[in-house]
Amino acid sequence: GAVVSQHPSRVICKSGTSVKIECRSLDFQATTMFWYRQFPKQSLMLMATSNEGSKATYEQGVEKDKFLINHASLTLSTLTVTSAHPEDSSFYICSARRVHEQYFGPGTRLTVT
Amino acid sequence: AQTVTQSQPEMSVQEAETVTLSCTYDTSESDYYLFWYKQPPSRQMILVIRQEAYKQQNATENRFSVNFQKAAKSFSLKISDSQLGDAAMYFCAYRSAGAGGTSYGKLTFGQGTILTVHP
Numbered sequence: 001g002a003v004v005s006q007h008p009s010r011v012i013c014k015s016g017t018s019v020k021i022e023c024r025s026l027d028f029q030a031t032t033m034f035w036y037r038q039f040p041k042q043s044l045m046l047m048a049t050s051n052e053g054s055k056a057t058y059e060q061g062v063e064k065d066k067f068l069i070n071h072a073s074l075t076l077s078t079l080t081v082t083s084a085h086p087e088d089s090s091f092y093i094c095s096a097r098r099v100h101e102q103y104f105g106p107g108t109r110l111t112v113t
Numbered sequence: 114a115q116t117v118t119q120s121q122p123e124m125s126v127q128e129a130e131t132v133t134l135s136c137t138y139d140t141s142e143s144d145y146y147l148f149w150y151k152q153p154p155s156r157q158m159i160l161v162i163r164q165e166a167y168k169q170q171n172a173t174e175n176r177f178s179v180n181f182q183k184a185a186k187s188f189s190l191k192i193s194d195s196q197l198g199d200a201a202m203y204f205c206a207y208r209s210a211g212a213g214g215t216s217y218g219k220l221t222f223g224q225g226t227i228l229t230v231h232p
Contacts, residue, residue, distance in 0.1 A: 034220075102220060106156070
């Protein structure tokens with residue numbers, strides 16, 4: 001149990017367009033999900049905490065209007081990168097909290113051309 | 114704010130040998146959790162081991178064990194009988210045990226250590 005999926009696994013988009021990444025907890029309900037960004041050979045950087053039914057809590061330095069987070073149900077959180085630019089190219093990972101543990105999705109590789 | 118430091122960017126070990134990965138952390142809290150995660154080339158984060166700060170006994174999971182020194186704020190991971198499949202990036206992480214709040218369960222990660230296993 002405790003499986004988290006992400007879709008898509010890879011996405012290429014053109015500069016200026018928006019792209020949506022979905023994070024789903026498949027076999028449990030998650031009131032809290034987390035979104036991370038990771039550059040090659042670097043650590044995970046927490047972008048925001050997504051709480052079902054309320055506004056996301058963004059970490060310092062993360063642009064709220066650029067990285068839109070919606071946690072509309074207990075099993076789904078979405079991250080929308082708006083007006084994407086090449087510097088937004090990265091690996092995005094979500095996790096879902098179940099009791100005391102976080103379970104991670106497989107990640108989404110975003111490339112902005 | 115809590116910080117987690119992994120001072121070894123890269124480590125290597127021979128297959129079947131033992132290797133220890135270091136982690137130190139800084140916190141003013143008395144109750145918390147510490148984790149080691151493994152991230153193989155697939156980039157899927159995998160929980161290796163978890164330690165509750167209130168427990169004096171060091172956690173073990175098969176070939177993986179930790180040396181938790183609460184006073185020194187040190188949390189090292191020992192991998193025994195290393196296998197080729199252990200090659201990955203390893204992250205040490207901290208989580209407060211405090212309940213509630215919009216960021217409940219938030220993890221603070223160290224910089225990571227890339228482990229290479231030589232056959």
